[in-house]
Amino acid sequence: MKIHEYQAKALFAKAGVAIPQGIVAKTAEEAAAAFKTLGGSIAVVKSQVHAGGRGKGTFKEHPEQRGVVLVKSADDAKANAARMLGSTLVTIQTGAEGKQVSTLLVEQGLQIERELYLGIVVDRETGLPCVMMSSEGGMNIEDVAHDTPEKIFREHFDVSLGFQPFQARKLAYALGLSDEAVKFAQSFLPKIAKFFVDRDCSMVEINPLVVTKDGQLLALDGKVTFDDNAAFRHKDLAELRDLTEEEPTEVQAQAAGLSYVKLDGNIGCLVNGAGLAMSTMDLIKFHGGEPANFLDVGGGADVKQVTEAFRIILADKNVKAVLVNIFGGIMKCDTIVTALLSAYDTVGFTVPLVVRLEGTNVELARQMLKDSGKKITSASDLTDAAQKVVASLKA
Amino acid sequence: MSILVDRETKIITQGITGKVGLFHSQQCRAYALEHRPKDQVMVGGVTPGKGGTEIDGFPVFNSVAEAAKKTGANTSLIFVPPVACADAIMEAADAGMRLIVAITEGVPVLDMARVKRFLEGYPKSRLIGPNCPGIITPEVAKIGIMPGYIHKAGTVGLISKSGTLTYEATWQLGRIGMGQSTAVGIGGDPIIGTKYIDLLKMFQDDPGTEAILLIGEIGGNAEIEAAAYIKEHVTKPCAAFIAGQTAPPGKRMGHAGAIISGGAGTAEEKMAALRAAGVEVAPSPADMGEAVKRAIAKRK
Numbered sequence: 103m104k105i106h107e108y109q110a111k112a113l114f115a116k117a118g119v120a121i122p123q124g125i126v127a128k129t130a131e132e133a134a135a136a137f138k139t140l141g142g143s144i145a146v147v148k149s150q151v152h153a154g155g156r157g158k159g160t161f162k163e164h165p166e167q168r169g170v171v172l173v174k175s176a177d178d179a180k181a182n183a184a185r186m187l188g189s190t191l192v193t194i195q196t197g198a199e200g201k202q203v204s205t206l207l208v209e210q211g212l213q214i215e216r217e218l219y220l221g222i223v224v225d226r227e228t229g230l231p232c233v234m235m236s237s238e239g240g241m242n243i244e245d246v247a248h249d250t251p252e253k254i255f256r257e258h259f260d261v262s263l264g265f266q267p268f269q270a271r272k273l274a275y276a277l278g279l280s281d282e283a284v285k286f287a288q289s290f291l292p293k294i295a296k297f298f299v300d301r302d303c304s305m306v307e308i309n310p311l312v313v314t315k316d317g318q319l320l321a322l323d324g325k326v327t328f329d330d331n332a333a334f335r336h337k338d339l340a341e342l343r344d345l346t347e348e349e350p351t352e353v354q355a356q357a358a359g360l361s362y363v364k365l366d367g368n369i370g371c372l373v374n375g376a377g378l379a380m381s382t383m384d385l386i387k388f389h390g391g392e393p394a395n396f397l398d399v400g401g402g403a404d405v406k407q408v409t410e411a412f413r414i415i416l417a418d419k420n421v422k423a424v425l426v427n428i429f430g431g432i433m434k435c436d437t438i439v440t441a442l443l444s445a446y447d448t449v450g451f452t453v454p455l456v457v458r459l460e461g462t463n464v465e466l467a468r469q470m471l472k473d474s475g476k477k478i479t480s481a482s483d484l485t486d487a488a489q490k491v492v493a494s495l496k497a
Numbered sequence: 498m499s500i501l502v503d504r505e506t507k508i509i510t511q512g513i514t515g516k517v518g519l520f521h522s523q524q525c526r527a528y529a530l531e532h533r534p535k536d537q538v539m540v541g542g543v544t545p546g547k548g549g550t551e552i553d554g555f556p557v558f559n560s561v562a563e564a565a566k567k568t569g570a571n572t573s574l575i576f577v578p579p580v581a582c583a584d585a586i587m588e589a590a591d592a593g594m595r596l597i598v599a600i601t602e603g604v605p606v607l608d609m610a611r612v613k614r615f616l617e618g619y620p621k622s623r624l625i626g627p628n629c630p631g632i633i634t635p636e637v638a639k640i641g642i643m644p645g646y647i648h649k650a651g652t653v654g655l656i657s658k659s660g661t662l663t664y665e666a667t668w669q670l671g672r673i674g675m676g677q678s679t680a681v682g683i684g685g686d687p688i689i690g691t692k693y694i695d696l697l698k699m700f701q702d703d704p705g706t707e708a709i710l711l712i713g714e715i716g717g718n719a720e721i722e723a724a725a726y727i728k729e730h731v732t733k734p735c736a737a738f739i740a741g742q743t744a745p746p747g748k749r750m751g752h753a754g755a756i757i758s759g760g761a762g763t764a765e766e767k768m769a770a771l772r773a774a775g776v777e778v779a780p781s782p783a784d785m786g787e788a789v790k791r792a793i794a795k796r797k
Binding site: 110184224227231244247261299304330331335365373374376377378379381384385388393394429431432461462485488 | 646665722742755
């Protein structure tokens with residue numbers, strides 16, 4: 103689960119991680135009041151959407167307006183906020199459709215000495231979380247890793263022991279920080295690492311992490327992704343979820359216990375198992391088609407799940423044909439066909455459906471499909487299935 | 498011959514009184530009985546608080562240590578819920594289980610980070626999974642949730658991150674008359690107990706394995722590590738398939754570990770690395786069985 107910058111910063115503050123002073127605004131008036139409360143001569147107004155690239159992003163309704171702006175008065179804050187709120191921000195990460203902005207974060211202006219990068223992820227190779235820092239704050243870390251990998255410094259740490267002060271010093275000295283900033287880093291870095299562990303994060307990114315003129319480190323941005331598998335021990339975080347940031351069909355699928363990802367093609371697919379579902383997409387592409395989705399119906403695949411899966415696939419207006427690919431192991435093929443046939447009627451199919459079944463009781467299952475009298479094409483193997491579903495588009 | 502699972506394997510199930518745990522314990526027992534009617538392979542189970550009872554003929558114990566002592570079990574199959582999985586794995590290691598197979602899906606990643614560190618103190622225990630279908634040495638023992646009857650004894654060593662895709666590959670191998678020495682599902686999570694390279698080494702050393710099929714997917718770089726290992730150390734013919742060639746970046750494709758992040762972990766780069774290591778890479782999932790055949794033919 104991803105959260106907004108203002109939510110991440112509120113959690114950082116609770117964990118003792120230094121952040122700039124900021125106030126959340128939902129109206130232009132609130133933005134003006136926030137400017138006054140902060141009391142400085144400048145402030146920054148930041149659009150709150152999950153996508154990155156907000157500073158360079160522009161609004162569909164106001165092409166001159168940027169997603170993050172520096173303002174110099176309460177009126178200035180108000181005017182900018184009025185253009186941003188309710189408008190659609192398009193950044194390199196939102197796609198062409200953009201994201202509607204409904205919340206702003208107004209923050210104090212700072213005397214910035216340096217901009218750094220800080221990221222924490224779990225390193226799969228070592229099985230340990232890893233703090234990554236770079237002198238290139240504000241830059242995309244992937245670009246830094248590609249162009250100047252020598253500018254990235256990494257420290258792995260043990261989940262139980264936590265991040266040690268000497269590790270913070272190692273990073274701070276490598277980055278050439280001032281003595282004051284090194285001191286500050288010794289407390290800042292273990293705290294953010296502890297936050298990562300305590301909240302079961304899968305990613306924390308602070309870009310930029312700024313060093314102020316007086317040697318303080320402050321999280322100027324905050325991107326946090328939580329490990330969904332650990333949600334059961336963080337019930338308090340559930341309320342931070344913003345469903346408007348998610349693809350509605352993906353939310354619907356999740357509620358039904360299905361794993362679904364929407365794609366741009368026109369062949370819908372329903373598959374059991376994540377690996378086979380990904381492979382089915384590949385197979386469609388290999389035979390000249392374009393998959394419309396990833397959908398793993400899971401091991402059970404009962405009537406309810408298959409019905410919901412069909413509904414979700416067919417709700418996508420691009421879908422012109424559907425391929426069902428099931429390897430029935432413990433779950434028998436005839437059980438799955440019973441579910442398929444029932445779902446077929448409930449949903450009301452109007453596009454071609456190709457079904458490829460293999461595994462336990464497959465002969466019986468194929469006969470059931472044949473006897474059903476429904477317009478379902480049966481396929482004998484993967485290649486046959488892909489060819490038939492691609493051909494059905496041209497028919 | 499085989500790896501990890503042999504005629505000495507004696508299995509208990511942690512979480513045997515749960516619906517899924519019991520069902521699959523019964524399936525594993527039936528599989529063993531069919532192929533080795535004289536041997537005791539599935540010897541019991543563990544559910545704390547239900548020790549001393551019995552469920553469908555399986556004796557139930559309060560702890561793995563007690564189960565091991567009374568049954569001689571050396572292998573544990575884990576079906577406990579995600580919240581209790583890390584604890585169950587550590588208990589199994591502490592009780593001296595040499596093989597621990599965790600089927601449980603949805604274990605928090607940092608729990609696995611802790612488990613991995615803990616297991617460093619138990620070098621004799623090997624963990625497979627979590628979030629995996631398990632492991633099978635056909636006609637000897639099945640420790641997992643795969644349909645046993647599709648697996649035939651043979652000489653292909655199979656390593657995979659995915660369940661149904663492994664069944665598909667097994668099916669394709671069966672159609673061209675090839676069986677497996679052992680098939681191992683390593684799991685689709687970011688942190689897992691046993692990686693490709695550990696198993697590549699075992700298959701390379703196993704006289705019963707003639708060729709190796711590696712099934713991977715997007716996310717992480719384990720397949721690239723595997724490619725480097727194959728290039729250096731594996732002389733047996735290898736074939737591979739990587740799922741997710743059409744997966745979009747930044748989206749988790751079902752498995753917790755199956756995500757292309759920051760442009761890394763794509764199917765393309767993994768396939769290229771494997772090809773460069775001399776591995777026969779199947780371009781389509783329909784081609785996995787044939788790819789093994791081609792890999793063997795190339796070496797002859």
